[in-house]
Amino acid sequence: MLGKGTAVRDSPGKGFSRSQQSHRPADRRSHLRRYSWYPAVQRSHPTPRSPHPTQPSQDIHHNLHRPRDQVRNQFTGAYGPPFDHFIMMVKLDGHRWLCDVGFGSGFQLPLSLETDGPQVQSHGVYRLRSQGNLIFMEMKSVTEESGVGEECWTGLYKFTLEPRERDDFRAMCGYHQSSASSIFFCKSLCSLLLPTGRITIMGRRLIITSLSSVDGQQATKTTTDLSDEEITELLREKFGIVLHSPLTPKDVEIIPPPVTY
Structure with a gap:
């Protein structure tokens, strides 16, 4: 990684x-x-470990799955199309972990898929909430209403645990380079x-x-x-990035997707 x-x-x-x-x-x-x-x-996420690790040489590739998920747009509040983001489910020493190394304000260490309770990390508090066959990855936040801080959970993305192939994500790679949403x-x-x-x-x-x-x-x-x-x-x-040509940043309004996913 x-x-x-x-x-x-x-x-x-x-x-x-x-x-x-x-x-x-x-x-x-x-x-x-x-x-x-x-x-x-x-x-990089450190290798997730259970409280009682077994053989360290086991082949992790045989215990790795690629679920498909849908990201909640922070500007529109809507979830994107399926295969919107690439995550991994790793099974190690009989325990299942959600791993994600590239999602903005998301978790920095693996999350256990075996609890729906809060999981505290240095950069946030997260939970995995199940609803039918969907799992919602949520982050704890605080809102200010009438001057009183109130805790709430904000959805970052939702996913299923059905294994997918890498090629299943190919179309969405094109979407993210061409869609106004x-x-x-x-x-x-x-x-x-x-x-x-x-x-x-x-x-x-x-x-x-x-x-x-x-x-x-x-x-x-x-x-x-x-x-x-x-x-x-x-x-x-x-x-630490030095540019030798003029930069024109892109900053246009995001259009809500025409379909609700």
Whole structure:
């Protein structure tokens, strides 16, 4: 799996080529791809282990499945089409784990598929809620109503545990590079996980999320509008990405999908 770092793509004709990434800090990996900016590759999940591990040499490939899931759009509130995101279900030492290494504010360590209770991590509190054959991956958040903080659970995506092949996701790869309902087509996006939270450039906005020291709860989230020049400078200073050609960030409104999934 990939280590801590960022993944960036440039929109067609609007950014930079592979050769233009000249700086790569030793403590992270940066991956440059074509077509559009892509979300951050989170730090690698450690191998999930049960309380009583058995033989460490067992072949994990025989216990790995690729479920299909549907992501909830943070702007529209609607779930995307099936095969919207690539996750893995790993069975190790008789225990099942959900693994996901590239989903923005999602969990950073494997989640147990054998409980529907809250699972606390340093960057958030998560749960897997079953409803029929669907499982909803949700994150705990706090809303302010009448000046009183109220806890709630926000759905990030839903999935089934039916195994799928890699080629089943091929059509959705094209969707995310061409659909006006996809955040990856509509917004330039670069994000980096930090011990204290996360720093993200989305479109022409800088989003900094800081964590409290209590049960992974988010403490503050600030958003700042950016100029094109400021984006270029932040990419260099915060992400270690140096551009040698002008950058035109993409920041257009996301259109809700015409179909409810």
